[in-house]
Amino acid sequence: MIRLSTKGRYGTRLMLNLAQHHGNGARAIILRDISDEEGISIRYLEQIIIPLKINRLVKSIRGAGGGYILGRDPSDIKLSEILHALEGNLFLVECADDPNYCEKIDTCPTFEIWKGATEMLKAYFDRITLKDIVAQAEKIKKKARAKVR
Amino acid sequence: MIRLSTKGRYGTRLMLNLAQHHGNGARAIILRDISDEEGISIRYLEQIIIPLKINRLVKSIRGAGGGYILGRDPSDIKLSEILHALEGNLFLVECADDPNYCEKIDTCPTFEIWKGATEMLKAYFDRITLKDIVAQAEKIKKKARAKVR
DNA sequence: GATATTTCAACATGATCTTATAGGATTTAT
């Protein structure tokens, strides 16, 4: 299967949630709230946020009144960075990542194909920032409200 | 991880191998030979070839002297078809495939992003035929020979 | 200083998927 893992999907929603609460001195967000809003267990969120913290995409504030905030402005965080932190690298095949993975790499007719697909995917996720996703969310919300009226 | 499974990779090499032996009344290829050439166990190849057979990308000939041949001409077999047979759908996320997978789908700001990536991947694999991969393999072989001289 | 809140860390567990191997049944050319 070519499938984005739950880590990547849940982590993106986690970051989106933080981005939506981001801005002018807003307080830190606790995982409990994200868990409730996104329907993901706290335990799993705790695991997912570790690589995001290591890659400085989020900052943690310990103790009472603590929580998490974005490490940078949403306009400065690319989706490719989020996925890279969570999924390791985005390579579709092992051999595009590790040259020693397969000794046939120099004569493999399929190598270039997988590599090309990988680069295309990466470029796609490079073009999308957290700010874009927040805007997309706003758009959807507006549409939903318009429908109700 | 976004990763192509071994089924997809091995299956593509299997099909490439058949394509390289394809043409004017060539006899059927047995898995034993593909196993030796590609370094993949026969038992595993047997499993991989089942969906290829179901999707009529290969034809099987049972009994002694039997083996496998391509179901159609290499120029008429798209890589996307091979991967679709082996990987189910190429959808990067479950929800792009199954509308009932997640009830938030209508309001999910990330849905369109994953869907877009999926469509881009599919279009990429749609443009590549088995014939193209055979040509690529020829090119690599020529280069290797030139190097030796 | 005591308490409550929250992150942080190290495991453990079960479910499911992926990867790979194995044994034997069936079909067919010779």
Next chain:
DNA sequence: ATAAATCCTATAAGATCATGTTGAAATATC
């Protein structure tokens, strides 16, 4: 009849996914 193949089913190791448990460390607030 025999040998050469595909075909079918089972199974096991390992990885991933998701939750749970226990508790330590940090910090705001009373």
